[in-house]
Amino acid sequence: CEICESGRLYATRPGTLDELRQGMYATVCSQDRVNALIPSVYRMANYIMGPMTALAYSGLQDYRATTGENRIALLLSDRSPAGDSKMVANCMEITEQQLREKLGV
8 A cells, every 4th residue: 555655666476467367347437427426316215325435336337237236235324424514415406405404413
């Protein structure tokens, strides 16, 4: 981690990337997609997610689209959307006060 944080080069041992690819999936998600997912999930499931959860959910959607996986998934969040209230409220086109009321905070 120190190497990555300092911006120095980091090289894996031969075969490490192939090993990682066997158990991991990576995708790229735009800010626009995160902004669209938050109100979409609220309309569909009455659940307000923050940007980090929306980012993870986007990755899950991409994984499912690529692999055809359709098992039920549990997505846990370790941060309340209240912590990003301005951004979440803007995505949902409501005020921060309305968001807090919906969240019960």
